Amino acid sequence: MTERPDGTVGKQVLQTTAASLRLVDDILELGGASLSELVETTGLARSTVHSHLTTLAEYGYVVNEDNRYHLGAKFCHLGDYVRTGKEYHRIAEEVIAQLAEESTMEVDFAIEEHGRVVSLYGNLDFSNIPRFLIDGSPFHVHTTASGKAIIAHYDEDRVRAIIDRWGLPAATERSITTESELFAELERVREQGYAENRGEAIEGFWAMGKAVRSPRGGVYGSLNLSGPEYLVDDEVRATQAELLTRAVETFEHEVEQLYQPSSGDEGETEPE
Structure with missing residues (x-):
């Protein structure tokens, strides 16, 4: 067992x-x-450092410019590969663009991967800050609207497996830190149909997330709206919830159309 930089323990690192x-x-x-x-x-x-850098450079992950090392452009292609490799990427980008025109908030689409939340599409103001890329992305699922929206559709065993791996660390004073709080929150998410984050991941930051389901009943990820918490009152919350619900319905409808059999393809089904 090996301790990770964040204090959690992993196997065979x-x-x-x-x-x-x-x-x-x-x-x-x-x-x-x-x-x-x-x-x-x-x-x-x-x-040792020189050997690592030489290896990273050999594979295109870093470049040496005037005796200073920078990340290589290969990372651009890797990011594009991940984003465009999703079957729904075109739909996600179109829905995000439309929702961004209708809402005063920032829009993004996030997924859960290895028990953490990663924003895959959208343009959050803070998402390209180096410190965010290192520490903030991926986020813990329990501190974000997107994470809570997604895991509200998981069974209890799957949620507990995430907790066992990552724990429930507090990002702010308002973060959920106990299992009882988290499971109560997930029940509220299921009842109201969306999740909220009120300064639980970043002080003063508000977000609303709603899960996007796949045609087979799984969860692709969460479509999210976010902005400064001081701008959000009951009226704003209701308006954003309505916009978000319509956008998710559009997203799910458009994905479903991908799997509607065309003429002569009646026997085809969605791939596993």
Whole structure:
């Protein structure tokens, strides 16, 4: 068992791989760094850091420009591959664009992966800040509207497995920190049809999320609206909930159409 940087414990973590990934994070946070800066930041031997950087450069993950290391453009292609690889990516982007025109809030679509929440589409103002990319993304499911909206559709065993892996750490004073609170919150989400985040992940940040279901009954992710908490009152909340509900209905309808058999394809079904 190996302790992760966030204090959680994982199995069979390779220290060499972890060191390379930490260098990627350090280069991102520093906005580019020299070999000496990375040696100081990591505490590793100069020869070790140099070997990791050489390997990362060989595979296109970093570049050396004037003796400073930066992340490589390969990451752009990897991100595009992940986003466009989803069967619903075109629909998600179209729904987000339409919802952004109708709402005064920011719009994004997030998924749960390995028990954490990652924003996949949209343009959140803070989403490209290096510190956010390292620490804030992915978020814990219990601190976000998107995470709560998604796991409200999971069975109890699956939710408990996420809790067992990541715990319920507090991001702010308003974060849920006990299982009883979380399961009560998930019941409220199911009753009202959407989840809210009132400063639970970021101080002063409000969000509303509603799960998007697949035609087979699973959960693709959550469509979300977010903005400053001080702008949200009962009227704003009701308006945003209505806009979000219509957008999710459109999303699910459009995806369902992908699997409607065309002429001569009546025997085809949605792939597993």
